[in-house]
Each structure stands twice: as C-alpha cells, then as structure tokens.
Amino acid sequence: DAKTTQPNSMESNEEEPVHLPCNHSTISGTDYIHWYRQLPSQGPEYVIHGLTSNVNNRMASLAIAEDRKSSTLILHRATLRDAAVYYCIRLDYNQGGKLIFGQGTELSVKP
C-alpha cells in the first residue's frame, strides 16, 4: 500500500500559523486525504479531510494541490494544545476505505 510522506518533526511558535506538508504522489483519483492527530496515550483524533478542493473547518484548513500529489494542513494559530503527531492519511476507496497511515509529523509548539 502506497503511503504518504511527511517530515518527521516540525517546530512552531505559539499563536503563529503552522503549515504541515504531505506528499502523496501515487494517490488514485478516488482516494481521499485525511488528517488525524494523536496525543500521547490517546487514539488518533480526526482533524479534516478532502478529495480535490480546499477544505476548512473549525480546527484547520486543508490545501490540496491541483495535481493532488501533495497537500498541506494549516493550523491558523498554533496553541500549546496542538502539540501532537499529525498523520496525513490516504483513504483507500478501492479497498473499502481503509486508512493507510504514513509515519506522521511530530509537531512541537513553543510558548
């Protein structure tokens, strides 16, 4: 299963925007891109998802490249509570919608 590629770690300052990149060059036309985050000792928490268009919700924004080979999760104002591992995930539509996790990006937020 083709996985997504993300930087292992990123740092941000509190109250500044954060752009988390993800490469998914082998994604198929029916695969959705999902983002989840995971805090220590907790299960992954849904953040946002999209197929082709940019998406916004109360937690974040998702910008998907026109060729769909990459995407960026945008946290508009990072808080200390946003420190977590962020996973960019391919939802494999042709395999029943199972989630294919990459290695994730560990985001640290400095006060």
Next chain:
Amino acid sequence: KAGVTQTPRYLIKTRGQQVTLSCSPISGHRSVSWYQQTPGQGLQFLFEYFSETQRNKGNFPGRFSGRQFSNSRSEMNVSTLELGDSALYLCASRRGDTTDTQYFGPGTRLTVL
C-alpha cells in the same frame, strides 16, 4: 454522544497465550475497524467489520481474528501471542459508508512478556 470505548486499557500476557480485546462503537455506527500501532511499523490496518461480517482485511497472520455482534460491538482475538504482538491496538468506528469519517477509541496497550 459517547465516543468509542475499548476494554481493557492495559493488558499483560505471556508468549503463547491468547487475548481478547473489546470495542464498543459510537451509537449508530455499524462499522468497526481495528489497527495495530507499534514504534517500528506505525499504524497498520488489521480488519474491518460491518453488520457482523468482515468487510476488509489487512496483511496480518491468521492468529489475528475478530468478530462483530448484532449491537455492533466488536472483539479482536490474538492467539499464540508472540513478543512482537506487543502494541497499542486501536479500534475505530464509522457509520458505514466507505468515505465516512472514522473515530478512534483510546486503544488497548498489550504487552507480551
């Protein structure tokens, strides 16, 4: 609405034993998926159950099995435990359609000695 619950939260077993983990999905959700998380392999899909039938399966040996009950609760069983089975086992529920959002439980931490 209550979230996904998993029991037990922690478990210690020895090699060769078997273990059963339980997952209660969000009310109204008919699909339950199981994932294994280890430091080396990350998060990997085990299988999915929908309406008491296995709908999808990952690349794990037959020692890993599951089932789902009529109330959508699901159990996962691992037989003949190996040291490498030590992991966080996560279940996720969704309403049922392929593109529905999956919501994860807190996981069961299994340690095999």
